Amino acid sequence: MNSSHTNAERQSLIMRAIWMLIFFFVWQIAEVVLLVVVVAQLVMRALNGKVNESLRGFGDSLSQYVAQIGRFATFNTDRKPWPMSDWPLPRPADIETPPPAASDVPKEPQA
Secondary structure, three states: OHHHHHHHHHHHHHHHHHHHHHHHHHHHHHHHHHHHHHHHHHHHHHHHOOOOHHHHHHHHHHHHHHHHHHHHHOOOOOOOOOOOOOOOOOOOOOOOOOOOOOOOOOOOOOO
């Protein structure tokens, strides 16, 4: 019985390795697509003064997808990325807050 359990684990690991190889190639394609999105956003920002919201959302989803591939490949999760699971939804853009003004920074007590 122990032999069959070891054999099942080995087959499972072989299947995971095949999936990892497939997702490695998908990762390579996704990187190129992400580069195109980055360059397109840069050009649109330079020409129009604002980013394209559709591309922003797609870029965020694609970034999350690449992260999912990395998490699967590094054994941080057993959940396979898209198309075996749902495509990641874009998150709202980060809202950056300005750094505190010098007058807002608490002063250290003098000894």
